[in-house]
Amino acid sequence: MIGLIFDMDGVIVHNNEYHYLAWQKLAKKYNVKITRKYYREKMNGRTLMELMEIIFDGELDKSQALSVGLEKEAIYRELYAEHREATKGLIPFLELAKSKNIPMVVGTSAPKENVVFTLDGLDLRKYFVGVVDDSMVTKGKPEPEVYLKCAEMIKREPRKCIVFEDALSGIKAGQRAGAKVIALATSHTREELSADLIIDDFSQLKWEQVEALLGV
Structure with a gap:
């Protein structure tokens, strides 16, 4: 799974x-x-x-x-x-994954206050099993700790997970954890990013691409 x-x-x-x-x-x-x-x-x-x-x-x-x-x-x-709003295409993608009973988790370097501000402020917490925030890790990205803990939280092997990231250090963290990485070109240009797949936002992502990355 x-x-x-x-x-x-x-x-x-x-x-x-x-x-x-x-x-x-x-x-x-x-x-x-x-x-x-x-x-x-x-x-x-x-x-x-x-x-x-x-x-x-x-x-x-x-x-x-x-x-x-x-x-x-x-x-x-x-x-x-x-100005707070979900990234384009995110909610339809979350709804689709939820309908397929795919467990989802948030792994962030942000403090709890920002997690509440974002996930609860946009009513997104309902999509996620849980959150690994900065208080739960000893080494931040590019160390893989946050994403290893995320995989553990949803009881999945890292190699069976996709990490969605925008930061160069976060992409490295996902790769070091052994996960596949889909990078969003929101903080860097596509040319600066190196990942398994690069998208501008979630409206460009098809479920078939998710399955192909994980060999489902």
Whole structure:
């Protein structure tokens, strides 16, 4: 039996521009520099505490890092709230998979507050067996831990799972976990991505392609 694993940011919602804008507001306040290139190549897909370590070069203690990180996420939610919507074609695809009794799970580097904001805010939680968020892993993407735990949560072998990702580090995490990876070109161009299949959004994905990837 097969299983489907979904990253959240850039996959379930096309929201990376709002994360970038939130980081810019935070960077201005704390006098740090975050270029768009650096964000896309080095930050996207990592856990919040990993990002705090990278951005502030280890100068913040754990409690300070958490406080500043959560401040950034609150800024993001404020910026994105009015624009929040599921990625094109996602809900029909989830409905189809649900009708086939395919177990689905979310694996994200985001904190719980953002999971609630996204999945509950868009009434999407009903499609998923559960969520593996940043509090449940010790090593963020590109390490495979999050996706190995996702596969375990839905009682599937990783090789029988498809991971949906947009970030370069997330694609590597899925591949290292032993899963097939479908990449969404929401954060990077198609030319920058390397995966088993590349799509712009879920409206381009046919169920036959899912079955072909997993040899069903």
